[in-house]
Structures are given as C-alpha cells and as structure tokens.
Amino acid sequence: MCHEVIEGVFYRPCGHYVRLWMSDIRDCKSPTCQKSSAHASDCNKKTCMQDFGPDHEKVSRLSYEECPACVEKYVLRRKVKTSHQ
Numbered sequence: 001m002c003h004e005v006i007e008g009v010f011y012r013p014c015g016h017y018v019r020l021w022m023s024d025i026r027d028c029k030s031p032t033c034q035k036s037s038a039h040a041s042d043c044n045k046k047t048c049m050q051d052f053g054p055d056h057e058k059v060s061r062l063s064y065e066e067c068p069a070c071v072e073k074y075v076l077r078r079k080v081k082t083s084h085q
C-alpha cells in the first residue's frame, strides 16, 4: 500500500501538527497496488489495492511557539476576560 508523504510543522508547546503540503509518494512497489509504479496500467482487478494508506506525516519544521489555532484561542480567551472587567 502506497502512502502520501505530508510535510508539516510540529508545534512543541501545544503538541499540534499542522500540515503544509503533500511532498512525496511512498511507492510500495507492489504489483497488486493500483497506486504503485509496479502495477500494470491495463490491470483492472477489483482485488488490487485502490487507495493510499494512512498519510505519512513528516515534521519538516519544529516550532517552539504554539500553533496559530491555539494562539487564536488564547487571544480570544483574553479578550473575553478583559471585556468582563
């Protein structure tokens, strides 16, 4: 089963992973996998694997700040707090 390789950023403080783009395809070289280069293009057996397996998430950048979503949440929380004072 082939896998799509995803590049992304791992935000250490909050532990979130944010995908950036699909950078590569891991070819499993199996003749029974339709996504593989080893698979015959004229084969249309239903038994062959038709989909990509689970994405392979690669950390291409490590951030020591929280992810944008978490930063936003934090800002919103602060706004709510200050508006009640």
Ligand SMILES: [Zn+2]
Pocket (backbone or CB within 6 Å): 001, 002, 003, 027, 028, 029, 030, 033, 034, 035, 036, 049
């Ligand atoms: Zn495959």
Ligand SMILES: [Zn+2]
Pocket (backbone or CB within 6 Å): 031, 032, 033, 034, 039, 040, 043, 044, 045, 048
């Ligand atoms: Zn096939």
Ligand SMILES: [Zn+2]
Pocket (backbone or CB within 6 Å): 011, 014, 015, 016, 066, 067, 068, 069, 070, 071
């Ligand atoms: Zn986060």
